[in-house]
Structures are given as structure tokens and as C-alpha cells.
Amino acid sequence: MASQYNEIRQVLAQLSGHDRIVTIPKLYIEITGDLAESILLNQIVFYSDKSKREDGYFYKKYEDWADEVCLTERQVRHAAKKLISKGLIETKVLKANGNPTVHYKLCFDKLVNWIMTNCQERNLQNVSNDSDKMSVSLTEITTENTTDDKKILSDKPDDAIPYSKIIEYLNIKANTNFKTSSQATQAKIRARWNEGHRLDDFIHVIDVKVNEWLNDSKWCKYLRPDTLFGTKFENYRNQKKVLKKDGTKGLNPEPQKQYDDGLNF
Incomplete structure (x- = not known):
């Protein structure tokens, strides 16, 4: 059981986040049931082991999220609220560069436990053996940034x-x-x-x-x-x-x- 737990943690760390191209593991979409939530979760997993803080929190301004993954402030706030309700992340306001800034923390154990409890064995094997097939490229999702002719991610059909x-x-x-x-x-x-x-x-x-x-x-x-x-x-x-x-x-x-x-x- 412990070896499987550690294996999942390693796979998630390898799948999540990128500095230029953002991919969304299908697993995160299955967990959240929402594209915006899955994108935010993906990035939080990516940054979770890169924080210099001992408590595991890291900060991102809303304009940073918009630049990285094309999510508006409202989408980030809504997605964060949903992820908090699922017990997957925590947030708090701490000072960064002298200004109050939202900090995020991944509840990694809860994420891994959720996967181990709710996913079928076949899905876990797919994560380990073929991670490429589990990712949905963010570039395939039409987004709207400055005009009404482009769409951004939606949580409703x-x-x-x-x-x-x-x-x-x-x-x-x-x-x-x-x-x-x-x-x-x-x-x-x-x-x-x-x-x-x-x-x-x-x-x-x-x-x-x-x-x-x-x-x-x-x-x-x-x-x-x-x-x-x-x-x-x-x-x-x-x-x-x-x-x-x-x-x-x-x-x-x-x-x-x-x-x-x-x-x-």
C-alpha cells in the first residue's frame, strides 16, 4: 500500500505543470468535474514542492494565474473555493513583497488518498503507463482574453x-x-x-x-x-x-x- 501511495505521488508530480505548455491530466478533470478547477489544481500541484516556506504555502497574484493559464480572477476564486470544499487545497492571505497576497497550499495526502479510494485500478495503471493519454492540452481549449469572439473555460454547458x-x-x-x-x-x-x-x-x-x-x-x-x-x-x-x-x-x-x-x- 505504501509503495503504491508513493508511486502515485511521483506520477502526479511528473504530470503536473509546465512553464510554457499547460496540460491537464484527465485524472484531475475526473476528480473535480470542472475544467477551471482541474487547471488550477494542476498548477497548484506543480508549485506545491517549489515553495521556500516551511508550511508549504506559495503565492500567486491573479494576474499571474491569468498569464499562466488564462483564468480570470473570478474563475480562480470560484475554482479555489470548490477545491477548498473538496479538501484538496487551503488558502490564506499572507504578506508577499509587503502586500497582502493570497497563498495556496496543496493537501497532497488528501489528493493521493482520494485517488487511491475513488479511482479504479485500471485508471491508476493508465496514469503510470501512459501519462500522455491522460492529458488534455490547454491549447485545445478555446479561450477568450480580450474579445467576445473567443471563449474562455466554462463550468456550465x-x-x-x-x-x-x-x-x-x-x-x-x-x-x-x-x-x-x-x-x-x-x-x-x-x-x-x-x-x-x-x-x-x-x-x-x-x-x-x-x-x-x-x-x-x-x-x-x-x-x-x-x-x-x-x-x-x-x-x-x-x-x-x-x-x-x-x-x-x-x-x-x-x-x-x-x-x-x-x-x-
Whole structure:
């Protein structure tokens, strides 16, 4: 049993991470059931034995993750939360170069125990004998970085995106008549959905921008999918509603980002 345990640890270390080409062992996809999670887990395994800290933690800024594996901050945060819930990693905020930075730590024993407990013997043999067949090249996954024509990794199938609910809500709130079937509109929604945004995010953006623009003759024309669900969506999502002196809801002119996804930072 001990020899098998050590063998698995060695194989995982050999499979995980690369400085130029990122591959995802199929095993990680089977463990997590999600591409973004499996990519993050893959990189955390890769860096887990390279930390100079005695406690095993290492740090990565969100822009570093984006540069290495094309995951947005939101995707990293969401994937980390899921991996924590599975007991596969731990995170904490520690200072790095004088700034509070998220640090990550792999729970290697739990990962190996999970593999030994849940994987069939045939799968373990495949890991040892043919690691190439277990990897899905990151280059085969279409990603979106700066345009809506490219996709980024998603944790939901395309048919789960509630196009109708989003557009119908916009039409009701803004008194518009956009079509759910529009390919251009769906592309905008899909791009934001693939970044990790969900229905409540779209509802929030529609609410705050309708609140801000509906009665403004100059800006009301921008209450359209092309603007609302474009590349400024994240900024709109972080606008907050506040109560004006007259008791009506308005917008916070200087919204501050809040983290409410359950991570310990």
C-alpha cells in the first residue's frame, strides 16, 4: 500500500505543470468535474514542492494565474473555493513583497488518498503507463482574453445559459424589445457566463444601469446587450445601489469591490 501511495505521488508530480505548455491530466478533470478547477489544481500541484516556506504555502497574484493559464480572477476564486470544499487545497492571505497576497497550499495526502479510494485500478495503471493519454492540452481549449469572439473555460454547458431569462428581464426593465435568438446577443452573454458570471450578476447589471440610464436622454440608448454585457460588465457588476436622501435607490459613485465567495481572504 505504501509503495503504491508513493508511486502515485511521483506520477502526479511528473504530470503536473509546465512553464510554457499547460496540460491537464484527465485524472484531475475526473476528480473535480470542472475544467477551471482541474487547471488550477494542476498548477497548484506543480508549485506545491517549489515553495521556500516551511508550511508549504506559495503565492500567486491573479494576474499571474491569468498569464499562466488564462483564468480570470473570478474563475480562480470560484475554482479555489470548490477545491477548498473538496479538501484538496487551503488558502490564506499572507504578506508577499509587503502586500497582502493570497497563498495556496496543496493537501497532497488528501489528493493521493482520494485517488487511491475513488479511482479504479485500471485508471491508476493508465496514469503510470501512459501519462500522455491522460492529458488534455490547454491549447485545445478555446479561450477568450480580450474579445467576445473567443471563449474562455466554462463550468456550465452552453445549453444551461439562461438567455431567455436575461433578455426578457432586460426588456421588461428597460422597455426594450431585444430578441433572445440573436446570435450577437447570445455571444455577449456567453462570453460573460464563461467568465464565471451567473444569472444574478446579469440581473444586478441590468438593475444598476437601468437605474442610472433609463431617464437620461443621452445614455438610455445604451441599455442594450452590446453595451451592458460587453467587456465593461465586471465594472458594472461592482456598482452598488445606495439610498438617496429622498429614499430612492441610486448608485454608489465610487463602488468598492467586495469578496463574498466564502474564501478566507
